Amino acid sequence: MTVDTTHPRSIPSADWVTIPDLYADPYPIYRHLRAESPIHWVPAVDRYLVIGYEACHTIELDQERFTADETNSLMKRSMGHSMLRKDDPEHDVERKAYGGVLRPKAIKQQWTRVFEQSFSTYLGRLREAGPGADLVTEFAAPFAAENLRVIMGFENATQEDLQRWSQTLIDGTGNYADDPDVWAAAERSSHEVDVAIDEMLPILRDRPNGSLLSALGASGMPLEPLRANFKMTIGGGLNEPRDAIATTAWALLSHPTQLASVVADGRWSDAFEESIRWVAPISMYPREATRDTELCGLHIPQGARLGIAIGAANRDPDVFVDAESYDIDRPRKPHLAFGGGNHFCAGAWVARASVVNVALPGLFRELPGLRLDPDRSARCGGWVFRGVTSLPVLWD
Amino acid sequence: MPKVIFHHDNGETDVVESPDGTSVMKVALQNAVAGIVGECGGQAMCATCHVYVRDGYLDRLPEISEDEEEMLECTAASRDETHSRLGCQVVLGPDLEEVEVDVPGSQI
Secondary structure, three states: OOOOOOOOEOOOEOOOOOHHHHHHOHHHHHHHHHOOOOEEEEHHHOEEEEOOHHHHHHHHOOOOOEEOOOOOOHHHHHHOOOHHHOOOOHHHHHHHHOOOOOOHHHHHHHHHHHHHHHHHHHHHHHHHHOOOOEHHHHHHHHHHHHHHHHHHOOOOOOHHHHHHHHHHHHHHHOOOOOOHHHHHHHHHHHHHHHHHHHHHHHHHHHOOOOOHHHHHHHHOOOHHHHHHHHHHHHHHHHHHHHHHHHHHHHHHHHOHHHHHHHHHHOOHHHHHHHHHHHOOOEOOEEEEEOOOEEEOOEEEOOOOEEEEOHHHHOOOOOOOOOOOOOOOOOOOOOOOOOOOHHHOOOOHHHHHHHHHHHHHHHHHHHOOOOEEOOOOOOEEEOOOEOEEEEOEEEOO | OOEEEEEOOOOOEEEEEOOOOOEHHHHHHHOOOOOOOOOOOOOOOOOOOEEEEOOOOHHHOOOOOHHHHHHHOOOOOOOOOOOEEEHHHOEOEOOEOEEEEEOOOOOO
């Protein structure tokens, strides 16, 4: 698989890229970078940014050359050493311990009614807030958080706790500025999660209930990786469905012809998959080169810190026609929003079931005339995680 | 060496040899065979390596596990109760020196 040619080109440097510009809108930057090379050294983020589809896809399938177990990982500091930062076979053992909890059978038997209950609760909250409400804070965030709380088995926490834990642990993972307040908040949440796990474990051992904590407690996974995997799941299991709901709703409300087609033919899955291609909720994740190697004709030095920018890969014009546009009718190609290979998102089916089957059709069914608020426009942000952060909406 | 014969919608055929222990999904990915995606790398998690195994090979395949069973209910192209399998669960070896599959028109 590895072709080591004798004259790989060196990787160009992009000194002009800044974090604030990436946060505001990374896509013009990726278009500019793409014209020159699929990989760039970006000093502002202290990484080689991999933006080409082929390059990203090759890396995620090759843990021998590109390890997930990154040196000096901020995620390890914030959340502990979870399976997301391990390679197989160590990763595989922990992944298998998740068992069937997040798979379609359990979703059908156990979680769909949880999603429906959460939908009813937070649709009520949105209605109470009234037209002009922010769809993210009044609906998408608490809906995603409550579903995650129940699936994980936190009977001793609230959806607000889950939201706070998720955000502060993720902030730690992205704390490149080494802000002591960010670390303090992450450590506080980390401790709270440990306490909540310690309290629930014996309860669920006596009364198994199909939740993730119940399954992990029975799996024999030692406490330290259990805690780390739980924090990773709190981080990854909340923002992504939240952002997918908000971004898809925003995309559909901005493209009325496509919305009409989705509503008429129940094409919620098409709307969702195109949305996470267009704006991948997890847009960048790290890998590290285990040795001097070559990718796309470029030389990558051993120890290189890589940023796998799947948000950019998902708009690679070599793969997707008119890639910058939201288009539910585009020719179907596999996007990379759930990652690929052994780290393929464990929550993919939960996301599809809760967002595609429940949240999106429910919102457009229950809120006739749902539309963007002409006076207050939606806000988007992020490049590591990206989504619609505020979405004021009106309805009849 | 064992081999996999992939039949495509357009009438084309790929014949690929691969060592024992390789799954039909991996054979396809390693040899750029069209129509097999294999997003999850072989965990029976994504249903994007769906194939229809031809008659004559079916009785040499392992039983369908619970994980594979639930994924076969999630395939993009409709499931065939007799012939549908996940390519990642069909592994070449002494019991399966050759297998012939039809690649579905869609995996996503």
